[in-house]
Amino acid sequence: MASLNDFALPTRLFLKAYRWRRIETVPWTPTRKPLAACRIALISSAGFVLPAQIRFDDSIRGGDCSFREIPSDVNTATLVETHRSESFDHGGIRQDPNLAFPIDRMHELVRSGRIGCVNRRYLSFMGSITAPGRLVRDTAPAAARLLVEDAVDVALLVPV
Secondary structure, three states: OHHHHHOOOHHHHHHOOOOOOOOOOOOOOOOOOOOOOOOEEEEEEOEEOOOOOOOOOOOOOOOOOOOEEEEEOHHHHOOOOOOOOOOOOOHHHHHHHOOOOOOHHHHHHHOOOOOOOOEEEEEEEEEEEOOOOOHHHHHHHHHHHHOOOOOOOOEEEEEE
16 A cells, blocks of 8 residues: 655645545435446546547646546547646556546446446546635536436546
């Protein structure tokens, strides 16, 4: 398991001084039907974009809290990883995007009958949002509305 000492000094100092948000109640809704009958959406915070999409903006103080829609039938080899954090080795997810956005694995689960179907779109966010106010207030509700509109039963968040 990693420890704080595994990070570079500037990152360690930032993490020690960061004012972490506390969420007293975690919103949770149990599924009402088996996964084999559910529509599943993926949400990743790896900062993936399609080649033609605008990349996440590294210049926004506190982080770019926007998201990108990724079609569920995308060829994962075409995804561009744009995560802003320098606190981890990006090599693995650049080599195999499924490590942080398991799109191909979801299709395998559909074929095996473990899940009902995948949603037509997935959502890609930038991780390392150090000022999450806009994300919580504006972006997350907008993303949730899309998933409700698509009749998604389960959303799988893959945090990076």
